[in-house]
Amino acid sequence: MAKVTLTIDGRKVEAERGMTVLEAARLAGINIPTLCYLENLNAIGACRVCVVEVKGAKALQASCVLPVAEGMEVWTNSRAVRASRRTTVELLLSDHPTECTTCIRNGTCELQALAESLGIRRVRFEGEKHGGVPDESSPSIVRDNAKCVLCRRCVAVCEKVQSVKAIGPQERGFETAIAPPFELPLADSVCVNCGQCTLVCPTGALHEHDDSELVWAALADPGKHVVVQTAPATRVTVGEMFGMPPGSVVTGKMVAALRRLGFDRVFDTDFTADLTIIEEGYELVHRLQEGGVLPMITSCSPGWIKFIETFFPDMLPNLSTCKSPQQMFGALAKTYYARKVGIDPADIFVVSIMPCTAKKFEARRPEMTDSGYPDIDAVLTTRELGRMLKEAGVVFDALPEEPYDDPLGVSTGAGAIFGATGGVMEAALRTAYEVVTGKTLPALDFQSVRGMEGIKEATVNLDGTELRVVVAHTLGNARKVLEAVRVDPGRYHFIEIMACPGGCIGGGGQPIPTTDEIRKKRIEAIYRVDRDMPLRKSHDNPVIKVLYQEFLGEPNSHKAHELLHTHYQPRYQYAQL
Amino acid sequence: MAQAAALSPALREEASEIIGSYRGQPSGLIQVLSRLQEKLGYLPRDVLKEVADTLGVSLTEVYGVVTFYALFTLKPRGRHTINLCKGTACYVRGAAQLIERLKKDYGLKPGDTTDDGRYTLEVIRCLGACGLGPAIMIDKDVHARVKPEKLGEILSRYE
Numbered sequence: 001m002a003k004v005t006l007t008i009d010g011r012k013v014e015a016e017r018g019m020t021v022l023e024a025a026r027l028a029g030i031n032i033p034t035l036c037y038l039e040n041l042n043a044i045g046a047c048r049v050c051v052v053e054v055k056g057a058k059a060l061q062a063s064c065v066l067p068v069a070e071g072m073e074v075w076t077n078s079r080a081v082r083a084s085r086r087t088t089v090e091l092l093l094s095d096h097p098t099e100c101t102t103c104i105r106n107g108t109c110e111l112q113a114l115a116e117s118l119g120i121r122r123v124r125f126e127g128e129k130h131g132g133v134p135d136e137s138s139p140s141i142v143r144d145n146a147k148c149v150l151c152r153r154c155v156a157v158c159e160k161v162q163s164v165k166a167i168g169p170q171e172r173g174f175e176t177a178i179a180p181p182f183e184l185p186l187a188d189s190v191c192v193n194c195g196q197c198t199l200v201c202p203t204g205a206l207h208e209h210d211d212s213e214l215v216w217a218a219l220a221d222p223g224k225h226v227v228v229q230t231a232p233a234t235r236v237t238v239g240e241m242f243g244m245p246p247g248s249v250v251t252g253k254m255v256a257a258l259r260r261l262g263f264d265r266v267f268d269t270d271f272t273a274d275l276t277i278i279e280e281g282y283e284l285v286h287r288l289q290e291g292g293v294l295p296m297i298t299s300c301s302p303g304w305i306k307f308i309e310t311f312f313p314d315m316l317p318n319l320s321t322c323k324s325p326q327q328m329f330g331a332l333a334k335t336y337y338a339r340k341v342g343i344d345p346a347d348i349f350v351v352s353i354m355p356c357t358a359k360k361f362e363a364r365r366p367e368m369t370d371s372g373y374p375d376i377d378a379v380l381t382t383r384e385l386g387r388m389l390k391e392a393g394v395v396f397d398a399l400p401e402e403p404y405d406d407p408l409g410v411s412t413g414a415g416a417i418f419g420a421t422g423g424v425m426e427a428a429l430r431t432a433y434e435v436v437t438g439k440t441l442p443a444l445d446f447q448s449v450r451g452m453e454g455i456k457e458a459t460v461n462l463d464g465t466e467l468r469v470v471v472a473h474t475l476g477n478a479r480k481v482l483e484a485v486r487v488d489p490g491r492y493h494f495i496e497i498m499a500c501p502g503g504c505i506g507g508g509g510q511p512i513p514t515t516d517e518i519r520k521k522r523i524e525a526i527y528r529v530d531r532d533m534p535l536r537k538s539h540d541n542p543v544i545k546v547l548y549q550e551f552l553g554e555p556n557s558h559k560a561h562e563l564l565h566t567h568y569q570p571r572y573q574y575a576q577l
Numbered sequence: 578m579a580q581a582a583a584l585s586p587a588l589r590e591e592a593s594e595i596i597g598s599y600r601g602q603p604s605g606l607i608q609v610l611s612r613l614q615e616k617l618g619y620l621p622r623d624v625l626k627e628v629a630d631t632l633g634v635s636l637t638e639v640y641g642v643v644t645f646y647a648l649f650t651l652k653p654r655g656r657h658t659i660n661l662c663k664g665t666a667c668y669v670r671g672a673a674q675l676i677e678r679l680k681k682d683y684g685l686k687p688g689d690t691t692d693d694g695r696y697t698l699e700v701i702r703c704l705g706a707c708g709l710g711p712a713i714m715i716d717k718d719v720h721a722r723v724k725p726e727k728l729g730e731i732l733s734r735y736e
Contacts, residue, residue: 159635165635165637165638166637167637168635168637168638168640168641169641169645170640170644171644171645172644172645180637181625181636181637181639181640181641182622182640190636573630573636574626574636577622577623577626
């Protein structure tokens with residue numbers, strides 16, 4: 001790459017040709033404020049917050065779309081630049097509900113932070129306001145367009161990362177709104193509830209549907225036995241809600257915190273992640289040996305499930321029939337566990353702590369009631385849990401490390417790595433190898449399926465049988481894999497798909513901010529959790545063995561099918577039109 | 578939103594033919610929409626869905642384009658067209674208040690049609706009746722010096 005030299009704020013800065021002034025400035029440690037800009041995804045020069053003064057240019061330039069040039073002279077904080085940014089932000093604020101103290105994004109709002117950093121104390125403009133009522137049709141995501149600044153970051157993620165295109169700019173001028181076609185409610189659109197839009201929204205215009213009140217009510221009800229499960233990815237992220245650095249492993253503190261909130265039992269989704277491996281592993285072996293539908297595709301990620309139901313309904317037979325670990329947990333809590341402790345399942349209230357907004361939708365799927373009760377009663381994202389702990393005054397850093405309760409809190413490292421892209425595949429391979437070959441796996445770590453690369457292919461030798469596998473994360477990558485399989489159905493035997501970038505550690509319910517750099521740190525933490533576990537293979541989980549002996553019989557038994565497996569439904573895009 | 582009456586089967590068939598000639602061509606979106614608008618007089622929802630599916634464009638984008646350009650309409654034209662002049666003279670004499678009143682009483686926005694299919698509102702620039710402003714033309718009749726409170730009575734004459 002050819003280098004160019006330019007001057008930014010009087011400093012000589014070297015940059016690669018093709019870079020923008022914004023990128024060059026950031027590399028040189030010079031901060032230019034932005035709002036609509038999103039690294040690698042959205043550089044459209046729309047909001048004008050990142051303007052800079054360029055010698056010889058007639059007007060201020062948006063640095064996010066301004067290529068560097070040899071000899072260019074740029075000022076990022078001249079009086080004219082600062083005045084322009086202030087005017088821009090004041091105009092945005094003039095059409096923004098100033099309810100920061102009661103907003104769900106209070107403290108994590110980029111518009112709020114921008115107004116603060118620009119020292120805006122008063123808005124000089126008064127004009128029409130958008131107003132309107134929030135769209136709460138979706139169980140996962142709330143759209144509050146009164147708070148939308150039209151930055152289009154959500155549109156970029158939905159289209160470029162997820163290839164879903166549920167929302168986009170509609171109408172024009174002041175009427176412009178980011179919405180589904182025909183301004184349909186989100187629940188009637190092709191939205192798959194992944195919540196990536198809620199991670200990139202700079203304001204409170206797109207956020208998780210907050211279900212904490214349901215949980216507070218259950219905790220306060222003496223007639224309810226309230227149990228909680230924590231998803232693999234939450235133990236490496238909830239600390240961020242309390243200012244801990246990304247990548248902090250806080251498993252024991254999270255368990256202690258949940259006890260402080262008053263949960264009767266604190267259990268672990270990692271336990272049913274192990275169970276998923278057994279059920280899914282046997283399902284795969286069965287399909288391989290009996291000529292079943294291949295490739296088989298994992299079914300843990302509910303955003304992915306709605307995606308395939310909507311965009312690839314013809315490929316539903318390829319999905320594993322296994323419920324997700326969240327749903328398996330609920331089904332067992334209200335049957336096996338209820339019987340073991342002698343509590344009427346009607347009095348058991350199951351809460352999930354999830355990195356995911358789509359889990360809220362999954363929990364409400366009508367078919368997820370195989371025990372006669374809803375598997376799951378309430379789903380909280382990592383963000384909602386963080387807020388509840390703050391409300392309860394729990395001092396997170398000061399908590400001791402406490403263990404999970406028996407029996408549904410016992411797990412292995414294989415369950416933990418479900419939280420990162422490639423983890424389900426790796427966990428499945430650890431078990432499949434030993435089940436198929438009857439030998440002990442020589443090396444536990446399958447490095448080829450780890451990491452942030454979008455599509456990871458690998459071939460695994462199961463004692464002479466070549467198993468071709470592929471791992472994809474983001475729905476854009478999932479689409480590519482499915483299109484390849486349509487052309488060449490024999491290309492793979494087994495596919496892992498996670499809807500969110502990086503897997504669940506990058507889920508739509510995770511702390512804000514979630515960037516690729518933060519995702520990498522969370523992934524490292526997940527593998528640290530795995531490495532430090534005494535047991536690292538799902539089939540070694542002693543409670544899983546007891547569960548089969550006492551209750552389920554054997555993997556894929558009739559009872560297992562009744563409680564732990566499900567079916568899928570084609571969803572035709574906009575069938576209502 | 579009230580759904581417009583269905584197109585005749587023959588017209589619907591013609592629409593499908595037009596759409597079919599752009600199969601797999603996302604870049605033909607504006608072209609196909611303008612041909613359909615011309616042929617059908619408006620763009621019904623099911624036609625837009627067919628456009629999205631056939632061209633391989635998301636319905637979100639199709640709807641975004643349709644609502645961006647004033648040329649495209651989602652409802653059939655009303656039985657009567659109100660051409661409201663917003664030229665300089667009519668504007669200073671109160672055209673904006675007329676638009677406001679039409680929005681309040683009839684839910685009519687410029688370019689839009691009432692749900693009962695009775696009126697379509699178009700905002701135009703100068704009927705050449707500047708001395709008579711604010712002026713509106715309903716179908717072929719010019720109404721001069723229209724006051725907001727007289728609008729109801731005038732419109733009621735057009736069934």
